[in-house]
Amino acid sequence: GDSVTQMEGPVTLSEEAFLTINCTYTATGYPSLFWYVQYPGEGLQLLLKATKADDKGSNKGFEATYRKETTSFHLEKGSVQVSDSAVYFCALSERAAGNKLTFGGGTRVLVKP
Amino acid sequence: DAGVIQSPRHEVTEMGQEVTLRCKPISGHDYLFWYRQTMMRGLELLIYFNNNVPIDDSGMPEDRFSAKMPNASFSTLKIQPSEPRDSAVYFCASSPTASSYEQYFGPGTRLTVT
Numbered sequence: 001g002d003s004v005t006q007m008e009g010p011v012t013l014s015e016e017a018f019l020t021i022n023c024t025y026t027a028t029g030y031p032s033l034f035w036y037v038q039y040p041g042e043g044l045q046l047l048l049k050a051t052k053a054d055d056k057g058s059n060k061g062f063e064a065t066y067r068k069e070t071t072s073f074h075l076e077k078g079s080v081q082v083s084d085s086a087v088y089f090c091a092l093s094e095r096a097a098g099n100k101l102t103f104g105g106g107t108r109v110l111v112k113p
Numbered sequence: 114d115a116g117v118i119q120s121p122r123h124e125v126t127e128m129g130q131e132v133t134l135r136c137k138p139i140s141g142h143d144y145l146f147w148y149r150q151t152m153m154r155g156l157e158l159l160i161y162f163n164n165n166v167p168i169d170d171s172g173m174p175e176d177r178f179s180a181k182m183p184n185a186s187f188s189t190l191k192i193q194p195s196e197p198r199d200s201a202v203y204f205c206a207s208s209p210t211a212s213s214y215e216q217y218f219g220p221g222t223r224l225t226v227t
Binding site for chain 1: 117146155156163169204206208210218219220221
C-alpha cells in the first residue's frame with residue numbers, strides 16, 4: 001500500500017536559519033504530493049502541492065520539488081521565522097484512492113528568536 | 114466562506130457516556146473525512162464520505178464508533194460508550210472534487226474521556 005515517511009522531529013532552529021524536512025513516499029501509481037502545516041491548537045492547512053514529476057510547489061517562502069526518480073518531496077525554506085514553528089505533514093493522494101490522503105507522521109519544527 | 118465548522122471545540126465526558134461530534138463541511142464539497150489525532154498514533158483516517166455515502170470505514174476502531182452524513186451540509190461522529198483511550202483531537206475535513214485531492218480541515222474537537 002501507499003506510505004509516506006518523513007524525518008522525525010523535533011527540529012529546533014534559530015531564526016533566519018535554513019530549514020529542510022525530508023519526505024519520501026511509496027505509491028503504486030502516480031500520486032499527487034502535498035505538504036500540510038498545523039499551527040498550535042489548529043487544524044491542518046494546505047501549504048503547497050505538486051501533481052507531476054519535476055513540479056515545484058511553493059508558498060510563503062516554502063518550496064518542494066516532486067522527484068519521481070528518488071520518490072521524494074523534501075520541504076525547504078531559506079530563512080525561517082518564529083512564526084514558522086508548527087508541525088509539518090507530508091502527504092500523498094492517488095487517483096485510484098479518490099480524495100483519500102496518506103499522511104506521514106509529522107515533523108515538529110521549533111524556531112527560536 | 115466560513116470554512117469547515119466543528120462543534121463542540123472541547124468535550125469532557127465520563128467513561129461510558131455517549132459522545133457526538135458534529136461537522137459542517139464547506140458548501141459544495143463532495144467529500145467529507147473524519148480523522149483522529151493522538152501523540153501515540155499520529156493522524157488516523159477513520160472514515161470518509163462521497164456525496165453523503167460512506168466509502169471507506171476501515172479506520173473506524175470498533176463498533177463503538179459510528180458516523181453518519183444525513184445531508185450534504187452535516188455529519189456526525191458518535192462514540193457509544195466512550196472510553197479513556199478515545200481521548201484525542203478529532204478533525205473533520207472536506208474536499209471539493211475527485212480531481213482536487215486538497216482537503217480543508219476544521220479546527221478540531223478535543224475530546225477528553227475521564
